[in-house]
Amino acid sequence: MVRPLKRAAVCLVAAGFLGGLAFCAPAWAQDDPVSMDVSYGYEDSAKGGRYLPVNVTIQNNQETPVEGTLEIKTRESDETVYRYDYGVEVEAKGSETTRYYIPLGTAADELVLSLTDSSDNVLLNRKVKLNVSRDVPELFVGVLSDAPWELHYFNGVGINYSTLRTRTFELDGTDFPEDEVGLSLFDVLVVNDYKLRDLSGTQTAAIMNWVQDGGVLILGTGDRVDDTLGRFAPELLDDSYGTPNITHINLAEDFTAVNEPGAGMLAISCVDVPLHGGNVILSSNGFPLLTAAVKEQGLVAVAAFDLGDIADFCEKQTSYVDYLFTNLLGEERINQLAEVVYSGNSGRFWAVQGLINTGDVDKLPNLWLYVGITGLYLIILGPGLYLFLRGRGLQNMYRKGVVIVALGFSALVYVLGMPTRFRSTFYTYAAIQDVTDDYITDTTYINIRNPYNRPYTVELDPGYRLLPITRSSQYTVGGQSLDVDEPYQIAIRTEEDMLTVKGQNISAFTPRYFRLERRTENTDRVGITGEVDYFEGQIQGTLTNQFPYPIENATLVLYGNMVQIGRMEPGETKNLADYELLRYPLGDSYLAAEHISGEDAYASADIRNKNYMLAVERSNLTRFYLDNYLNGYTADARVIAFSTQKEESQFLKNPSEETYGITMLTQTVPVNASRDSSIYRSVLMKTPKVLGGSYDAETNSMSGAEPLTLEYQFGTDIEVESLTFETVSEEFAGSGSSLSRIFTGSIYFYNYATGNFDKMELEGTTLDVEQLKSYLSPGNTLTVRYAYNGGGFDAIQLPMPMVAGRERGC
Incomplete structure (x- = not known):
């Protein structure tokens, strides 16, 4: 069960006492007219850069009701003060308990709560010291289980050379969050030995929404596979899972740190789970023990066994949990989680700034017009006015004439400049609308700026949830003390029918970035629907624009492949076979985005060209989307397009002319990659094993400084029939992008018959099973050595290995 949230009716903070934890006064002071009790987080813990659950109980000891505002102040990552306001009503002699979710900056380690009445008189203040780890970055792991004690081995483990340290929290299903924001504090959620159907539909939906926002879900199965996986089976699996059976496995097959022979040999109940788009993380003699699949920004991992069944092994082999998490999360995700403690969320801030730090080109002044007016002014003011007056004998009026001409031209310049002011x-924004059959998820990034050095108020659509995006003001994140009376820079008031942002003490034109999120039902069944067939490098199928307006730059993206469709009218259907299938450099989002948006068609930058600026803005948003939403292997395709309908004020409660931005539309389209019981898929769905050299699995690239040797794993579920190494299309070769260097050199296959590496000629060649016979191991693996001979040694793009074969058992 979740331990009670931390009490913090704080009157005194004892520095140094228990590591700086708050020393709490008694919860209630019955003699006070109004008193407050505050609790936060899970098990006395908070984490910067997340939403913090804060429970506030207000006790009214008066004979009259209390109506006012609860103000919660916190310091954001850039050291500015943000305040969150909520309306409060407490009846006479009554109490009211409410849970609030407060965005917590990475510099924050305390909250200041104030209760004011309807006349803004302060009734009471409370200062709450938060238990935030500043020394070691922590990986928060939520555990939902009927037997949580069996998973204690997950707690307190150093991950990837102690870059992170795990900390587990036992969750109670009776108080499980109904919104993904309630899971925001967790990096990983482990569900094991628990019946998920005991949760409501909204609670299980919250789990998947949290995963799509970047969470990592680990499901234990074994004998209780129906309880833990059954509810998610339709959206996670390619086929129904098998029946649990006692299976002899070796947990230490690739785990070299085992300290006693045979320790990893277990006979436990296992089940074969066909996870859609799954990448085998751990295996034993070809049987997948842990399989993971990318879901938007997050991961879903399914173990073939009950995680409690390996508790004894993990408690003896203490580094196995490190091995498991390091392989599952990957070095890049681990470093990103650790970076928040050391340098805050600056990476996200700079990415968003580059995304929406633009504006309407119509606001730019016409330079040549002003040059012409200035020239005309000088001509008239100089010889023109003098000669005009002298011809009429009015030379003595020249001084007055100069003043009149200067005033007239000043008025002209002012009038001509009105459209640019x-x-x-005013607002700039970039919106991503992800569409499914049931919902439309709108994620909008906005930049709010004010042209004057005075306070301002913005009313936003109350259907959105608002999250500030700030950068760290220093390299080492540390909080300054927050005074009770310290003024705020941004105040955000949230009510059922109100969402306002107030700014004060902010210089003119200073940007303030926010992320707005909203999920609505897709009642009109809009979207980009279709069917995609992809086999042996050939793509077929159709896409239909179900939006009531034209869309542009429509592109089908399929793990390193793209099909550019272009403009689609409402209701129009396009045949994919009529378009060229291009393979782009997997890790070069910049190059891919330029091609999708059409920016690469312009020889030079021209900020006065509306079409060019539109292409740049779409390129920026596409690159942002590829980096944050499509950064791993997925078996499905994704359609991206841009709306031609200008919904400039969609996030505002009241329309405003001072908005400018673009909207991207996205939708997942299932891919049929099978034909006559044969399947065609990327070999990279299973991360290759690096036997020598330097390899980046995220971008399928190598360092050219030394040869690279990889062991590709085809999987035990397929009988290989052919293998093709697809190279990057010529459209992307020779680009100036540093990530677009294409592999040139020699490729060798390890020959199991001779024990030597054989040089292969693979360009434009598909190898059949007879040609591969000497190179496939009994475990269905292929060992390949790449020797690069080109110039430069950074991020050399390797060809994409694609395998076709018959599923075993079919």
Whole structure:
């Protein structure tokens, strides 16, 4: 069960006492007219850069009701103060308990809560010291299980040379969050030995939404596979899972740190889980023990066994949990989680700034017009006015004439400059609308700026959830003390029918970035629907625009492949076979985005060209999307396109002319990659084993400084029939991008018959099973050595190995 949230009716903070934890006064002071009790987080813990659950109980000891505002102040990553306001009503002699989710900056380690009445008189203040780890980055692991004690081995483990340290929290299903924001504090959620159907539909939906936002879900199965996996089976599996059977496995097959022979040999109940788009993380004699699949920004991992069944082994082999998490999360994700403690969320801030730090080109002044007016002014003011007056004998009027001409031209310049001026608060935005059959998830990034050095108020659509995006003000994140009376820079008021942002003490034109999120039902069944068939490098199928307006730059993206469709009218259907299938450099989102948006068609930058600027903005948003939403192997395809409908004020409660931005539309389209019981898929769905050299699995690239040797794993579920190494299309070769260097050199296959590496000629060649016979191991693996002979040694793009074969048992 979850331990009670930390009490923090704080009157005194004892520095150094128990590591700086708050020393709490008694919860209630019955003699006070109004008193407050505060609790936060899970098991007395908070984490910067996340939403913090804060429970506030207000006790009214008066004979009259209390109506006012609860103000919660916190310091954001850039050291500025943000305040969150909520309306409060407490009846006479009554109490009210409410849970609030407060965005917590990476510099924050305390909250200041104030209760004010309807006249803004302060009734009471509370200062809450938060238990935030500043020394060692922590990996928060939520555990949902009927037997959580069996998973204690997950706690307190150093991950990837102690880059992170795990900390587990036992969750109670009776108080499980109904919104993904309630899981925001967790990096990993482990569900094992628990019946998920005991949760409501909204609670299980919250889990998957949390995963899509970047969470990692680990499901234990074994004998209780129906309980833990059954509810998610339709959206996670290619086929129904098998029946649990006692299976002899070796947990230490690739785990070299085992300290006693045979320790990893277990006979436990296992089940074969056909996870859709799954990448085998751990295996034993070809049987997948842990399989993971990318879901938007997060991961879903399914173990073939009950995680409690390996507790004894993990408690003896203490580094096995490190091995498991390091392989599952990957070095890049681990470093990103650790970076928040050391340098805050600056990476996200700079990415968003580059995304929406633009504006309407119509606001740019016409330079040549002003040059012409200035020239005309000088001509008239100089010889023109003098000669005009002298011809009429009015030379003595020259001084007055100069003043009149200067005033006239000043008025002209002012009038001509009116369209370029901002008269009130203005906004730039970039929106991503992800569509499914049931929902539309709208994620909008906005930049709010004010042209004056005075306070401003913005009313947003109350259907959105608002999250500030700030950068760290220093390299080492550390909080300054927050005074009770310290003024705020941004105040955010949230009510059922109200979402307002107030700014004060902010210089003119200073940007403030926010992320807005909203999920609505897809009642009109809009979207980009279709069917995709992909086999042996050939793509077929159709896509239909179900939006009531044209879309542009429509592109089908399939793990390193793209099909550019272009503009689609409402209701129009396109045949994919009519378009060229291009393979782009997997790790070069910049190059891919330029090609999708059409920016690469312009020889030079021209900020006065509306079409060019539109292409740049779409390229920026596409690159942001590829980096944050499509950064791993997925078996499905994704359609991206841009809306031609200008919904400039969609996030505002009241329309405003001072908004500018673009909207991207996205939708997942299932891919049929099978034909006559044969399947065609990327070999990289299973991360290759590096036997020598330097390899980046995220981008399928190598360092050219030394040869690279990889062991590709085809999987035990397929009988290989052919293998093709697909190279990057010529459209992307020779680009100036540093990530677009294409592999040139020699490729060798390890020959199991001779024990030597054989040089292969693979360009444009598909190898059949007879040609591969000497190179496939009994475990269905292929060992390949790449020797690069080109110039430069950074991020050399390797060809994409694609395998076709018959599924075993079919």
